Amino acid sequence: MKRYFSFLLLLLIAACSSPKIAEAPFGEGSRYPHLTNTENCGLLVSWFEPVDSTTFGLFWSEYENKIWSKKSLIYSSTDFFINWADFPSIFELNENTIVAHWPEMSADGTYDYDVRISYSNDRGKTWSKPVIPHRDGKHAEHGFVSIYKNENHDLGLVWLDGREMAGGHGHGSAGNMNLYSTSFDSNFKQNEDIQIDNMVCECCPTSAVQIGNVTLVAYRDRNEAEVRNINILRKVNGNWGKSYSVHDDNWIISGCPVNGPKLTEKDGKVAIAWFTAPEGESQINVAFSSDKGKTFSDPIRVDAGKSQGRVDLQWIDENTVLASWLEADQENSSIVYRKIATNGILSEITSIETLGGGRGIGYPQMEIAGNQILFLWTNPIGKTRIESKWVNNYHPSK
Numbered sequence: 001m002k003r004y005f006s007f008l009l010l011l012l013i014a015a016c017s018s019p020k021i022a023e024a025p026f027g028e029g030s031r032y033p034h035l036t037n038t039e040n041c042g043l044l045v046s047w048f049e050p051v052d053s054t055t056f057g058l059f060w061s062e063y064e065n066k067i068w069s070k071k072s073l074i075y076s077s078t079d080f081f082i083n084w085a086d087f088p089s090i091f092e093l094n095e096n097t098i099v100a101h102w103p104e105m106s107a108d109g110t111y112d113y114d115v116r117i118s119y120s121n122d123r124g125k126t127w128s129k130p131v132i133p134h135r136d137g138k139h140a141e142h143g144f145v146s147i148y149k150n151e152n153h154d155l156g157l158v159w160l161d162g163r164e165m166a167g168g169h170g171h172g173s174a175g176n177m178n179l180y181s182t183s184f185d186s187n188f189k190q191n192e193d194i195q196i197d198n199m200v201c202e203c204c205p206t207s208a209v210q211i212g213n214v215t216l217v218a219y220r221d222r223n224e225a226e227v228r229n230i231n232i233l234r235k236v237n238g239n240w241g242k243s244y245s246v247h248d249d250n251w252i253i254s255g256c257p258v259n260g261p262k263l264t265e266k267d268g269k270v271a272i273a274w275f276t277a278p279e280g281e282s283q284i285n286v287a288f289s290s291d292k293g294k295t296f297s298d299p300i301r302v303d304a305g306k307s308q309g310r311v312d313l314q315w316i317d318e319n320t321v322l323a324s325w326l327e328a329d330q331e332n333s334s335i336v337y338r339k340i341a342t343n344g345i346l347s348e349i350t351s352i353e354t355l356g357g358g359r360g361i362g363y364p365q366m367e368i369a370g371n372q373i374l375f376l377w378t379n380p381i382g383k384t385r386i387e388s389k390w391v392n393n394y395h396p397s398k
Helices: 002-016
Strands: 029-038 043-050 055-062 070-078 087-091 098-105 112-118 142-149 156-161 179-184 194-200 207-211 214-220 228-237 262-266 271-275 283-289 308-316 320-329 331-342 350-355 363-369 373-381 386-391
Touching: 002 179, 029 087, 029 363, 029 373, 029 386, 043 087, 055 098, 070 112, 070 262, 087 142, 098 142, 112 156, 142 207, 156 194, 156 207, 179 214, 179 271, 194 214, 194 228, 207 271, 214 262, 214 271, 214 350, 228 271, 262 308, 271 320, 271 386, 283 320, 283 363, 308 363, 320 363, 320 373, 331 373, 350 373, 350 386
Parallel strands: 112 142
Antiparallel strands: 029 043, 043 055, 055 070, 087 098, 098 112, 142 156, 156 179, 179 194, 207 214, 214 228, 262 271, 271 283, 308 320, 320 331, 331 350, 363 373, 373 386
């Protein structure tokens, strides 16, 4: 009898233990994920995956209670613009509403593509007809979208807009790349789309966060002398201010480096990470702001000396962020991360994965769920597929 009760006790303990984390539902040919958190400490992910020999699908899944939902199709097309740097995203607007965006070709030119937006008011069961938020009607590059929840808790967007470059032949054509913004109200009626910078770097990802009544947008700027610093634009009480540089890196480069910044916010504090290479010395910098982005601290260099960029950034407690990026490793690339405290103290660099593929890796994604970190990336070697790794017990307070 005693042995029987011991056996029942073991069964009870096993039943009450945390379940093993389920595998994410990425199939063969999956690529270029976008990972974001939810209000209930879960995760959303979107990605491209083939539907058949000519068609790709934009899929999504939700991670909650250590379980990934079955993958679900948002939209399919034979005309997606499938690119390692300008990829779809997904965003939780509220408990019921999820928003997705993707780039889709508008004409035959290499960079003739539009931004398309779709939303679901029933948490992904059904999706709206796609909307194009830019109203110029030009066959030109429109992309590198950042989605955020604005001061009214409605949908805000920023993107790179190449309408002034229309009719040319790619990034080297006449006209400047612009930065545009718009918003949608609670009924998804679009407000005005406005230009907020008239000359920016042509193909670097953007980043945006909302802090109370202040919107912060980070992007790579460009001037006539080809200096390409990371700039900030602030919108306060509905009005956009003047753009300024986080730091004067004085990186002069005649072409776009395809390496954008990353903003993250927690309890009114802001951090930013970015790639730069003045005088050919590639590096990753992190800076902090305690005044809602009015000013930033001097940059803290965090890389190991051979950075390739493609940064991600998350707060892990009130005084510490976690930064990830690609570091060169002979002929391969290593996904690495480290902790950076606001006082400048750095943890050791930890490697997540070393793999080949260069641009095919895309932008590795990183999000925190509880006391774990999930890393996602595309492995382009052999049969292309999204791969993942969980890091447990990273001790945010240490």
